[in-house]
Amino acid sequence: MTDLRLPLADPAALHSGDSVTLSGTVYTARDAAHARFLEAIDAGEDLPVDVDGATIYFVGPTPARPGHVIGSAGPTTASRCDAYSPALVERGLAAMIGKGRRNAEVKASMLEHGCVYFGAIEGTAALLSQCITAAEIVAYEDLGAEAVRKLTIADFPALVVNDLHGGDLYDDGPARYRR
Secondary structure, rough: OOOEEEEOOOHHHOOOEEEEEEEEEEEOOHHHHHHHHHHHHHOOOOOOOOOOEEEEOOOOOOOOOOOOOOOOOOOHHHHHHHHHHHHHHOOOOOOEEEEEEOOHHHHHHHHHHHOOEOOOOOHHHHHHOOOOOEEEEEEEEHHHOOEEEEEEEEEEEEEEEEEEOOEHHHHHHHHHHOO
16 A cells, blocks of 8 residues: 555656545535536636646545534546546646546546546545545535535555556456456
């Protein structure tokens, strides 16, 4: 297990299948927020958050219970944002966290611009929320659960799915264990 601080210092050192813990700042964004990001880009406007060097976590957390920072915060299927991700990667997005495969266009953009994709373990939303030490809405509050939040995370467990060497855990992982 490798402990990583966000923003990433050396993403090229990561390889698909690496088990990591992430600590630092991430922004939440699901498909509704991504659609607004793309609208802003198309209109030549600034994004509400600086994505250069940033990490986006595909999540729509539930409301926090009293005394808690956030509610359940499990990963959303990343392919829901595949149509939007290349535009953010081209603007310097360094990493994404979600679940499931990414399409060929997203993976090509990630390789070209130096972005990695981490997989969070689905079905562990309540446990993952315990790794979130601070949360604040920073954009699109009207989207409710899909508003963009700035999260501070500590020891957030993940796997490197897509690395900067063309590795893809969904392809490479099963191949390692075939007989």
